[in-house]
Amino acid sequence: MELITTEEFARMLSTSKSSLYRLRGSAGFPKPIYLNNKSVRYRLDEIIEFINKLPRER
Structure with a gap:
């Protein structure tokens, strides 16, 4: 089980930490640990x- 930080998660979504919150x-939405x-x-x-479950942009 690999764990990543909030910052890394936000980068994966190309968004800010505030938007992630x-x-x-x-x-x-994944449960925080x-x-x-x-x-x-x-x-x-x-x-x-x-x-993978997020709506895709066209």
């Missing part, structure tokens, strides 16, 4: 699944 309420009070990670496999 707004997406947290979206259906299927809290390592401590300030350190959040996401599972890469869940991120890939989430990205």
